[in-house]
Amino acid sequence: MDRLHRRYEKPNMWEGKVTLRVIVKLNKVQQEARHCRCQPAGEGQFEVLDKFENRFVVNLNHYGCDCRVWENTGISCLHAAASISYIRGESVNYCDPFFSIRKYLDTYKEMIHPLPDLAVLKDDAPNEKVLPPNLKRLPSRPHKIRKREA
Ligand SMILES: [Zn+2]
Numbered sequence: 001m002d003r004l005h006r007r008y009e010k011p012n013m014w015e016g017k018v019t020l021r022v023i024v025k026l027n028k029v030q031q032e033a034r035h036c037r038c039q040p041a042g043e044g045q046f047e048v049l050d051k052f053e054n055r056f057v058v059n060l061n062h063y064g065c066d067c068r069v070w071e072n073t074g075i076s077c078l079h080a081a082a083s084i085s086y087i088r089g090e091s092v093n094y095c096d097p098f099f100s101i102r103k104y105l106d107t108y109k110e111m112i113h114p115l116p117d118l119a120v121l122k123d124d125a126p127n128e129k130v131l132p133p134n135l136k137r138l139p140s141r142p143h144k145i146r147k148r149e150a
Contacts, residue, residue, distance in 0.1 A: 001111070008108040016092060026076070032078045033085060034082075036082035038083055040087075050078070
C-alpha cells in the first residue's frame with residue numbers, strides 16, 4: 001500500500017514527458033552517440049557510422065534502426081540519437097509512449113484500500129467459527145468388484 005502510494009506521488013516532482021529513469025538512459029545514449037557520424041539521406045532516413053565503422057540505417061519516421069535496439073526497447077539507440085541530434089530534435093519525442101509520465105501514473109493509480117484493525121473485525125462476529133467445507137465424493141472410475149473363486 002505504501003509502495004503504490006509513493007510511486008503514485010513520485011511523478012509530481014518530475015518535469016517533462018517521460019519518466020526520470022528514461023531521461024537518465026537517454027542522456028547516457030546521447031553521450032555515446034557523440035562518437036557516431038551521421039549522413040542524412042532525406043525523408044527522415046540516415047546512414048550512421050559508429051566508432052567501429054559499422055554502418056546502420058536509421059528511419060526516424062518509422063522509429064527504426066538496423067540494430068533493432070530502438071524497436072525492441074522503445075528507447076532510441078545511439079544511432080537514432082545521433083540522427084535526432086543531427087536534426088536538432090529531442091530524444092524524448094522519439095520514445096515509446098509507454099515511458100510517458102501519464103502511463104506511469106495509469107500504472108499506479110489503483111490503490112489498496114486500508115483495512116480496519118483485526119480486533120474490530122473479531123468483535124463483530126463473536127463465537128462464529130469458520131468451518132471447512134463439507135467433503136464430497138469426487139467423480140472417479142468405480143472400483144471393480146472381483147469375485148474370487150475358490
Ligand atoms: Zn541503432
